Amino acid sequence: MHDIAVIAQREYGRAVAVLTRFLGDISLAEEAVQDAFATAIERWPNEGVPPAPGAWIITTARNRAIDRLRREATRPDREAAAVALQEAPEAQEPEVRDDTLRLMFTCCHPAISPEGQVALTLRLMGGLSTAQIARAFLLPEATVAQRISRVKAKIREAGIPYRVPALDELPDRIRSVLAVIYLIFNEGYLASSGPQLSDGELCAEAIRLGRHLVDTLSGHAEVRGLLALMLFTHARRGARTDVNGALIELRHQDRQLWDTQQLEEARRLLKECLKMDQPGPYQLQAAINAVHCDAVHSGQTDWRQILMLYDHLLIIQPTQLVQLNRAVALAELAGPKHALDVVDTLEDLRQYHLYHAVRAELLTRLGRHSEAAQSYCTALEQVKNPREREHLEGRYRQLARQ
């Protein structure tokens, strides 16, 4: 039974993608694919898992869809659809991949709200159940179910197309797909909504989707850049928390615990995309991570290189958040006073806990302890993630002891 669950998660999106092309409707496609998995649960335990389970699911789903159309063939168009479906050639691997990409662009269409994009992507592309998605985001299952059905209705009613966008729209649309994948990854990484999701389920799913995009959109450097960025971050997972689950800052992490295989893959991807000469924010963030990961211990970090990369990032992404991260590097090179002067200008980030956390660190280093304590308090008022809260509380207590 475990096999079927694994196969379902892996093959669900591919099968729905192919059936959507055949049927022209995501909900009908999902029904057919769910029928096929129900048949698999009946048969596979006795007959064994077929050699190509994915193809089996697609073929079975197609037959189920034909049956269903025939049963409902009171209208002539249904019968015509059934005939067309029966005569359509079997989907070959390259087509399945194209279909999967089409479905990805549909899920991440900018006319859909970001929460809707994330939920539908996880449901269709990730094969996650509404219950799993609800758990990951600490939402009631009914809310997630409603959100997904609302998005599917919008796709159908508004006529959101099922295709890879035209070349002139492609860069924008890829950005929106990458944003959804990174959102999923960050949700898994930070688990801003709950303590229990540190099992990396969402991170692994985001990486899987990232890999798929690298396969299908190999000519776009940012796609590789995002996968590299996620892998650099994910590789440090084992060192990020101690045995009690408390956060460990990058500079104090045991670098032996980093996943060298993932780091190697991340470095290779980064090298590949930098060669393509299409600079972008994900590549630069991946490059910054690469510099961090290259240092044997934190004292050897090449902050000059990191600052240069942040300067570059600031040109293409001139946000205060990038300024804040840059200030952390600046503090290492030019001292905490310089960094604090920059941080104090970042008005837009006053509601963001990390702004106050960075400020508190800089003030501590400058010996301005009462101001630092105040900043920690503000950060603690704003932080949502329990692990981050504990970490900030620890820093705050440490300061009080000084």
Next chain:
Amino acid sequence: MKHYLLSVCYSAGGTAPTAEALKKITVDVIALREQMRAAGVWVFGGGLHAPESATVLRNQKGQIVLTDGPFLETKEQIGGITIIAVPDLDAALHWASKSAEATTCPIEVRPFMEQPD
């Protein structure tokens, strides 16, 4: 083909464009309509008089009752509409973004229900 309603939205409380800006908007909107016609997507459209010019009819127990003024007394109003016929939302969004440029106003894109066979 699907039909979409593109509505030009504006805030009644906002400052009106200057005479010169309005002239440019008028020229751009007319040019866009010509483009839509040439592309074969334009079905119908035009600017609307102010909401105060509206009349609302209500069926009250079989009796039609008239009231002066718009149905919704809101600041956000519709200044004009265009109906286009295009294959899908992406095509509608393409024309809507041109419309947002020409009118300098937010554009609401709303799909019509499919016509029954």
